[in-house]
Amino acid sequence: MGYxxxxxxxxxxxxLGYTLLASVIALFFSTIIGTMFAIFEVLPNRLMRVIGRVxxxxxxxxxxxxxxxFFYVIVPLYIAKIDGFTAGTIGxxxxxxxxxxxxxxxxxxxxxxxxxEGARANGMTYWQAMSKIVLPQAFKIIIPPMGNQxxxxxxxxxxxxxxxxxxxxxxxxxxxxxxxxxxxxxxxxGLFYLVITLPLSYYMRHLEKRLAN
Amino acid sequence: xxxFIEAYSWVNIRFLLEGxxxxxxxxxxxxxxxxxxxxxxxxxxxxxxxxxxxxxxxIVDIIRNLPLILIIFFTYFGLPHLGxxxxxxxxxxxxxxxxxxxxxxxxxxxxxxxxxxxxxEGARANGLSYVQALWHVVFPQAIKKTIPxxxxxxxxxxxxxxxxxxxxxxxxxxxxxxxxxxxxxxxIPMFVIIAVMYFIxxxxxxxxxxxxxxxxx
Amino acid sequence: xxxxxxxxxxxVGFGCLALSLTACGSRESLSKQDVLTNDRASNTITWGVxxxxxxxxxxxxxxxxxxxxDVDIAKAITKKILGKNGQAKFVQVTxxxxxxxxxxxNIDAIIATMTITPERAKQVDFSxxxxxxxxxxxxxxGSPVKSVKDLNKPGVKVLGVTGANSVANIKKFAPKxxxxxxxxxxxxxxALKSGQGAALTTDNGILYGMAVQNPGYTVVGGAFTKEPxxxxxxxxxxxxxxxxxxxxEEIQADGTYNRILKxxxxxxxxxxxxxxxx
Numbered sequence: 001m002g003y004x005x006x007x008x009x010x011x012x013x014x015x016l017g018y019t020l021l022a023s024v025i026a027l028f029f030s031t032i033i034g035t036m037f038a039i040f041e042v043l044p045n046r047l048m049r050v051i052g053r054v055x056x057x058x059x060x061x062x063x064x065x066x067x068x069x070f071f072y073v074i075v076p077l078y079i080a081k082i083d084g085f086t087a088g089t090i091g092x093x094x095x096x097x098x099x100x101x102x103x104x105x106x107x108x109x110x111x112x113x114x115x116x117e118g119a120r121a122n123g124m125t126y127w128q129a130m131s132k133i134v135l136p137q138a139f140k141i142i143i144p145p146m147g148n149q150x151x152x153x154x155x156x157x158x159x160x161x162x163x164x165x166x167x168x169x170x171x172x173x174x175x176x177x178x179x180x181x182x183x184x185x186x187x188x189x190g191l192f193y194l195v196i197t198l199p200l201s202y203y204m205r206h207l208e209k210r211l212a213n
Numbered sequence: 214x215x216x217f218i219e220a221y222s223w224v225n226i227r228f229l230l231e232g233x234x235x236x237x238x239x240x241x242x243x244x245x246x247x248x249x250x251x252x253x254x255x256x257x258x259x260x261x262x263x264x265x266x267x268x269x270x271x272i273v274d275i276i277r278n279l280p281l282i283l284i285i286f287f288t289y290f291g292l293p294h295l296g297x298x299x300x301x302x303x304x305x306x307x308x309x310x311x312x313x314x315x316x317x318x319x320x321x322x323x324x325x326x327x328x329x330x331x332x333x334e335g336a337r338a339n340g341l342s343y344v345q346a347l348w349h350v351v352f353p354q355a356i357k358k359t360i361p362x363x364x365x366x367x368x369x370x371x372x373x374x375x376x377x378x379x380x381x382x383x384x385x386x387x388x389x390x391x392x393x394x395x396x397x398x399x400x401i402p403m404f405v406i407i408a409v410m411y412f413i414x415x416x417x418x419x420x421x422x423x424x425x426x427x428x429x430x
Numbered sequence: 431x432x433x434x435x436x437x438x439x440x441x442v443g444f445g446c447l448a449l450s451l452t453a454c455g456s457r458e459s460l461s462k463q464d465v466l467t468n469d470r471a472s473n474t475i476t477w478g479v480x481x482x483x484x485x486x487x488x489x490x491x492x493x494x495x496x497x498x499x500d501v502d503i504a505k506a507i508t509k510k511i512l513g514k515n516g517q518a519k520f521v522q523v524t525x526x527x528x529x530x531x532x533x534x535x536n537i538d539a540i541i542a543t544m545t546i547t548p549e550r551a552k553q554v555d556f557s558x559x560x561x562x563x564x565x566x567x568x569x570x571x572g573s574p575v576k577s578v579k580d581l582n583k584p585g586v587k588v589l590g591v592t593g594a595n596s597v598a599n600i601k602k603f604a605p606k607x608x609x610x611x612x613x614x615x616x617x618x619x620x621a622l623k624s625g626q627g628a629a630l631t632t633d634n635g636i637l638y639g640m641a642v643q644n645p646g647y648t649v650v651g652g653a654f655t656k657e658p659x660x661x662x663x664x665x666x667x668x669x670x671x672x673x674x675x676x677x678x679e680e681i682q683a684d685g686t687y688n689r690i691l692k693x694x695x696x697x698x699x700x701x702x703x704x705x706x707x708x
Contacts, residue, residue: 057412057416057419058412060368060415060419061368061372061411061412061415061416061419062372062408062411062412062415063372063373063375063386063411064372065375065376065378065386066375066386066404066407066408066411069404070404070408072621072624072626073400073620073621073623073624074400074401074404074624076624076625076626077400077623077624077625081625083587083626084610084626151278155278155279155280155281156280158280158281158282158283159376161282161379161613162379162613162617164610164611164612164621164626169280169282169283170611172283173526173592173593173611173613174592174611176526176530177525177526177529177592177593178598180529180549180550180552180553182286182290182529182530183287183290183291183294186283186286186287186290186291189283190279190283193278193279193280193283194275194278194279197278197279198274198275198278201274201277201278202274208323224491224492225491228491228494231494289527289530290527290530290531290534293534293535293536294534298534298535298536300536301521378613379526379613380527381481381522381523381524381527381614383522390482390616390617391481391482391489391491391616392491393616393620394482394615394616394617394619394620395484395488395491395616395643396643397619397620397623397644400620
């Protein structure tokens with residue numbers, strides 16, 4: 001293992017960088033998109049609710065790998081030239097946004113209905129009440145599940161390996177083939193993933209406990 | 214349009230269905246095995262047997278925090294170093310089971326913790342032993358509470374079987390790749406049909422979970 | 431409770447075992463058993479073959495069988511070693527999975543467009559070469575890329591396959607280009623069509639097969655390396671290696687080799703099968 005780490009340090013660090021970059025970008029955009037569709041789902045307008053539902057069900061029920069490959073091989077043919085990293089990150093964003101939408105929706109619905117009514121009775125518009133009263137409370141409730149979504153995001157970013165996205169898993173495959181030392185290569189990359197995900201995971205559990213009390 | 218008609222020839226559809234069968238086979242076996250093992254591990258994490266629970270907890274945490282693809286590589290390429298040489302199908306099932314058991318262990322543990330402590334005390338006051346109370350009172354409620362989360366985890370499992378295409382498991386995505394690899398006019402028809410196939414299976418499962426949830430509530 | 435604990439203890443034990451296995455990652459060969467003896471006893475040789483490489487090993491969707499030059503050579507060698515009723519079993523591999531699978535003993539030998547290289551020869555043994563390939567380029571017809579020199583520019587992307595020798599080579603021949611590694615040749619070809627790279631590089635034999643499948647694409651740049659294909663066998667399996675080499679000689683002497691070569695390469699534009707005949 002020491003040999004792999006010292007000999008392929010540059011590749012590993014590059015992979016770590018791309019994995020983190022893809023995860024952070026995807027987290028940012030999937031939170032925005034996911035929140036948007038979550039709000040769609042709780043709107044009084046029936047059409048919007050249907051749109052929200054359809055979006056979430058589509059991206060929740062198709063494998064991430066299929067979505068990422070779609071953006072890698074089909075989108076460049078007809079829509080826009082995008083490279084593997086971009087295609088993978090877009091796939092990751094859309095896939096994760098459907099899970100975040102579900103989480104946020106549950107958060108919104110767990111905020112007492114009276115809050116919305118009270119805010120509106122005090123002269124706020126629907127959107128003011130939603131953005132100033134309901135969403136801030138919803139986000140506080142969903143911090144732990146959102147943390148879990150981010151951990152999943154980091155793990156799922158390994159699909160970038162299938163679309164030449166230069167992430168950790170891509171480097172792992174490359175290093176394993178170059179060094180011909182399969183197990184140690186994947187062990188090292190496993191450690192790199194754990195360095196990101198384990199602390200996050202323990203922190204989330206700590207947070208969960210604190211919020212519960 | 215012509216592409217779609219040619220792409221969905223019986224030969225191709227049959228080949229895809231063979232892939233779908235492998236996907237279903239891996240999914241069903243892994244779901245059953247990981248539900249049993251995951252529940253046991255979850256209970257074990259909760260009851261706090263000295264050392265044992267800590268060790269289990271540590272292993273579960275490690276597995277939970279690794280990408281599934283790595284676990285697949287470990288079972289397919291790593292296990293033979295122990296003298297156990299799984300075939301590709303078994304290696305995939307094993308990887309899915311190990312990974313999903315760890316994920317479920319965490320879900321079950323938090324489910325048990327969410328069941329009111331009073332339940333356990335009440336059951337024990339009624340003369341049940343700790344194990345009886347856990348098994349007959351607390352555990353069933355914990356499962357009931359976590360059904361939507363568990364089913365959503367199983368849906369992820371079904372979708373994630375597609376990752377095994379990297380070790381050439383002849384599952385649905387792999388068979389679609391073989392077809393469009395030989396005739397690129399079929400790329401879009403293949404993506405459409407496998408997306409629909411995955412969607413139908415996963416969506417059906419999520420509808421089932423909602424019905425189950427409502428019935429039990 | 432005792433039963434439960436015991437069962438869980440066993441599970442935990444398994445977990446620890448799994449961990450320690452990956453932790454130590456022992457490199458020693460799994461069994462000191464003689465593969466040839468086992469194969470004779472079971473009357474079967476298990477070969478690792480490609481399933482996404484036209485002409486060498488391609489999955490036939492109609493009957494779920496892998497077909498190609500490598501597969502036919504493997505069958506002919508099997509018959510020579512085990513006799514007329516010898517069975518050849520095929521396991522699908524990619525450039526990435528073939529060496530670990532061989533070393534782990536999932537397969538007895540690799541016949542999968544595999545170049546004999548000094549680095550690989552440290553890990554596995556090779557038979558005598560059974561096919562002479564050379565690395566080349568596949569591009570869209572009318573592409574400005576005419577040779578490997580045209581790729582040696584910053585910003586140019588070249589497609590290859592993880593674990594293929596051609597990926598290591600192209601980094602030497604066109605160090606300024608960015609190499610994108612896909613998981614197998616079907617994926618690499620699809621990526622080329624989607625415009626993810628200016629060219630796909632690997633051995634000409636494989637590229638000719640792709641050009642046959644995809645009429646809008648052509649092989650350019652000539653062969654800029656020599657890629658002799660060998661059959662890979664685990665270290666310490668000298669008897670099997672000797673038998674394979676003997677069988678290779680026999681099928682070349684009795685015309686079987688040329689018949690198989692003609693069957694797969696007789697009508698491939700740009701490939702002179704007579705020159706490759708042995």
